[in-house]
Amino acid sequence: MKIEGERWRTLVSTVRLGRDEYRVVRPAQPVKHAPLYEACVGVESCVDKAAARMMAMAWAFAMRSPRTLVYLPLRQSAAEECVWSDGPFLDLVLLHHSLGFRLSKWKEVRARLRGGRPHTVTCQGFGPEPDYERLHWRDNRDVLRGEISGDTVFMVGSAPAFHSQGQEFRKLVENGPRFMHENPGEHCCAEITEDRRHWNWMHLIYCHEHRVHA
Helix, strand or coil: CCCCCCEEEEEEEEEEECCEEEEEEEECCCCCCCCEEECCCCEEEEECHHHHHHHHHHHHHHHCCCCEEEEECHHHHHCCCCCCCCCCEEEEEEEEHHHCCCHHHHHHHHHCCCCCEEEEEECCCCCCCCCHHHHCCCCCCCCCEEEEECCEEEEEECHHHHHHHHHHHHHHHHHHHHHHHHCCCCCCEEEEEECCCCEEEEEEEECCCCCCCC
16 A cells, blocks of 8 residues: 555644744544554554554655644553553654754643644655665764653654655555465564664554453
8 A cells, every 4th residue: 555645634733832833744644453552672662554644645745844742642652552562652753853843842831732733635645765875874864763751752853854764654555455364473574763763663563453441
């Protein structure tokens, strides 16, 4: 399944804090089956087909939206289920470092979200794969950084950084369902690398179904 041309229903809000104004885009419908929690290294989630597709479209949109905070309220997706973890569960925000957004402001921005204007995004996908050799150059500044502040995971980077890591989402959405069908019980995932650590910082595991924590 390809995400190019797929439609993502969102809500667009503008929040003003003093002299600053922030554009926030979030899903129009509640996010299901994507509980995000802190793991041994970074963060982890177990996502089904619909959740993987939604997260991929959000990532592709964030890649092309340097003036927008892309907000995925994932904590609510764990309200009635728990996969491998007792929490605490986390939200996800994607943003460009050029926005200069102070993460400490996020809770205040989130608290002021009201309603929102319905908007449908047509996903443009991720384009061709990047020049991976260039990504390893010492002077490369197009890096992705992950931070956990309060109850939210922030992924901060440039368009090229989101582009390079977005290939993991593309592969998960396009290849995950078929791989799991042909290899039941095997591990299928997307591994997002946080530059400073040089290992997988966001680990998204493809799951057919979720189990309610007893």
